Amino acid sequence: MSYEKHDEIFVDYEQVSYKEETELFFKNLPRYTQDYLVGLLPIASWIGRYNLMWLVRDLIAGITVGIVVVPQSMAYAKIAMLPPQYGLYTAFVGLCVYCLFATSKDISIGPTAVMSLLVGQTITRITATSDTITATEIAVSFSLLTGAIAMFIGLVRLGILVDFIPACSIAGFMTGSAITITIGQWPKLFGIKGINTQDATYLIFGNFFKHLPGTKVDVAFGLIGLLYLYSMRYGCQYFSKRYPKYSTHLFFFSIMRNGILIIFSTLIAFLINIGKSTSPISILGDIPAGFQAMAVPRVDTEVISNIASSLPSGVIILILEHVAIAKSFGRINNYTIRPDQEIIAIGFTNIWASFFGAYPSTGSFSRTAIKARSGVKTPIAGIFSACVVVLCLYVLTPAFHYIPDATLSAVVIHAVADLVSGPSYIKRLASVSLWELFVFIVTVVVTFFSTVEYGIYASVALSIVILLFRIARPRFWALGRVPLASDAPKCVDEKIPQLQQRYLYVPHNHPSLGRLVEPLPSGMLMCRIDESFTYPNSGYIADRIIAYCKEHTRRGGAILTKGERSWNDDANPVTEAAREQLPLLHALILDVASVNRLDSSGLQAVVDAQAALNRFAGQHVEFHFVNIVHPAIRRALIVAGFGTQPVPGGEGQEILPVVPASKDGPQQQKQQQQRQQKAARDIEEQVADDTSSDEKHESQHIESVNSRTASTTTLSNPIPIPKDVYPFFHWSGDEAVNAAARSLAIRNASSSPDQEESE
Known part of the structure; x- marks a missing residue:
């Protein structure tokens, strides 16, 4: 359902239960049968x-x-x-x-x-x-x-x-x-x-x-x-x-x-x-x-x-x-x-x-x-x-x-x-x-x-x-952004804040716009998947996501000794030193406009990719999702906890486990996960407050501009970009980048509980 509040449109969907869908089907079954039989003789x-x-x-x-x-x-x-x-x-x-x-x-x-x-x-x-x-x-x-x-x-x-x-x-x-x-x-x-x-x-x-x-x-x-x-x-x-x-x-x-x-x-x-x-x-x-x-x-x-x-x-x-x-x-x-x-x-x-x-x-x-x-x-x-x-x-x-x-x-x-x-x-x-x-x-x-x-x-x-x-091998695009010129008249009143810069998000190797593409703010990456995320391609897409993020960011957390390093970790001091200039991964933005279906294997692959990147970065990596077209995809992501991150239950959890999880699993990461969840909730609350304040000023500026250009515009009932009730789901790339930037600023300004404890 959609409703209006403070000149903003918040989007959410009411989930129809299987019971209601079954009742509706049997209610319409006589009409379906009649249409079917009549249609046999056109x-x-x-x-x-x-x-x-x-x-x-x-x-x-x-x-x-x-x-x-x-x-x-x-x-x-x-x-x-x-x-x-x-x-x-x-x-x-x-x-x-x-x-x-x-x-x-x-x-x-x-x-x-x-x-x-x-x-x-x-x-x-x-x-x-x-x-x-x-x-x-x-x-x-x-x-x-x-x-x-x-x-x-x-x-x-x-x-x-x-x-x-x-x-x-x-x-x-x-x-x-x-x-x-x-x-x-x-x-x-x-x-x-x-x-x-x-x-x-x-x-x-x-x-x-x-x-x-x-x-x-x-x-x-x-x-x-x-x-x-x-x-x-x-x-x-x-x-x-x-x-x-x-x-x-x-x-x-x-x-x-x-x-x-x-x-x-x-x-x-x-x-x-x-x-x-x-x-x-x-x-x-x-x-x-x-x-x-x-x-x-x-x-x-x-x-x-x-x-x-x-x-x-x-x-x-x-x-x-x-x-x-x-x-x-x-x-x-x-x-x-x-x-x-x-x-x-x-x-x-x-x-x-x-x-x-x-x-x-x-x-x-x-x-x-x-x-x-x-x-x-x-x-x-x-x-x-x-x-x-x-x-x-x-x-x-x-x-x-x-x-x-x-x-x-x-x-x-x-x-x-x-x-x-x-x-x-x-x-x-x-x-x-x-x-x-x-x-x-x-x-x-x-x-x-x-x-x-x-x-x-x-x-x-x-x-x-x-x-x-x-x-099984869909196209995977690493995205950058191209700044867009504003059609609105330039505001000379210093008391009124300027409109935020808008961007067009395109692949880095775009044949026409590639030379104009600039990277996202430090610590943020964005990619696009041009196929449904299902069991034939879930592993491939997750591997591409992880490889892309590791290639453009550095490893975080404590430096591991040879004895502590995992058997499949081929890192060495020389390569790690060369990558020190790269930023630490804070957020990955996924444009899923072309994703029409997300099954359990695809959902598990996204969870696994986030868990792998969390371990690589030594901190929680936010996953932001842009242009979720189908309600079923949004519902699946909510089930996995991507609407309110970190994922409840800890990193690397199985959404629909093929083999039931052992009840004797290790508990040594429990306190760490709780601290990460608390930190993420604090960031989320602060981001919500900052977002409300910023959007209020921006709304005032937009209203001022619209009032001055009303005589020349041809738009009927323009609306602001809708906002999802979940903070990690967005309807535009700019909104996702701005949300990640605000949470990054709060993360940088606040001291990490992990660092204080290690000191």
Whole structure:
């Protein structure tokens, strides 16, 4: 709570008991449950506002995406080592079901290149060692299991796990997968036989050039189709800029390029096959009409044991692709998605799709971009895309017989090329973080030389290792201060005290201000910790604090003989004499503005650091804390006694001992600790009196200045810097330094009980 007293604001927090928090939780539990259940079907919140204008826009966007998804789905199914119709099954269910659970209006669910590649590699791996499981059974079971895992993650709100995988990892395996898919399509593009396209990419690359003399007439369909697709894309972009009034027409004409290519190449293939029993080019062949693979998925121990090793990578791709695309288009189109709900949607979609004979599907970047550009208004547009897929399944399957494989390879290469991160991305990534560039490169290289599955595992593992290293070894800054110029008019009345000098506290090695930094008053040091103080890094931070203080101050207390010196004390008379000019440590000021969490290990490390510095200085070293943001951190420090120092119970106490302390411990330091505590309380009382007097004069001066500058100021209700009820907690660096300076002056002016007793 906060309250006003003598024009000062004192800050304290009322601690809420666990009992009250539990009672409040159960009181709100019905509302939480209702919100949770209602949130599972977001369509209920907007379907009542659906109107005719939305219907028209959704119809246009849905048909547009449907025209694109049909050829892509059949091409991606070939990558997944499945018959083309399985791509259409996958596209239909994803487009149809997603709208019930969607929080993104733009996402288009269906087969994707990366997921198809993973499914294809999984099928190749399993069928090579097992004759009892078919490729379609593997794909369908894979869809069911990955969907179930994803739905569980969404239902229990574990979508936060996705945030542990950085964008560079996603870009890395997307780029690696796109390169793998592109090179894997080269043999079909050239009509070359005898190359296993499920080998590692470098092997496909080498074998392609080895078999290049075996190029067939298919290359005409492949290369001409690829040239046509890129010419259409860049040509329409060029003319859209030159003739803006036709940009909409050119856009729709551009996105129909896949369909136009399929139609004309199929017509040509049909014509050259008239009167021939064997096709001179590789074509799709017969595709059964309708949903011929609807059945309950086979899920038994044999299937699960074979698929298990690929499930983690499958779930990662399933969730990451979808959530990353949904977030991106949500930012572009000014709406917010709910990641956990999106994970539930993609999970349920794949569970339901497995009963239609589909393999895993997720959000597609290219089709989502087309859908957004087409002016989609709601997720219902996916239903219209599904209608296009159903129409093709029941009406156009005879025509699909003559689609050239080389043309489908051109469609795939053209689609996946957009997934490759270009030189500009790599250059920006190198400017931001070399570690992230390293993760990106490792992911691409591992994917190229092995499989996409190992590429995903390598990127995730490396990213987590780097994250843990950053947590365990945070940045530690030794701070100095830079005097600030005052904006207030200079006071000429000698009876009114001047405002205290204000300072900016920055690291000594600051690239711009380092030359202006001056040290704190003698006997005081200040440092900043840029990470939460928890068990992985507590020992490291405590060691850095102790080493920093010992480096800049001298040893206090009586000089120990060789026999009295500790076994790990490497001090010698020469080094001690050289350090006599250094000040004796009086106070250490810790800026904890970046510390979001302080656990028991971190708290114990601070206690141990103070105890070590007390022994080094031969006196109590004050620990002042600046910018304690979180009440839980403040409460933990109070529990350890840092609000009213010295720490009750003596130096080096264990806050939460792992092993109970012995009841037969030494008592010889008890009187010393009592004297230190009494001295600290006396200093604290004197500091409080002096502070009150100084702040009274300063407040009068501030009021005088404010009254003279009221006509020019634009501030509303300015307040003085808040003060904590505990004297060692502060809201500004100046306040902490001034408090330490006052206690140092009192300590120097008063005689030490230890010195009097020794004399």
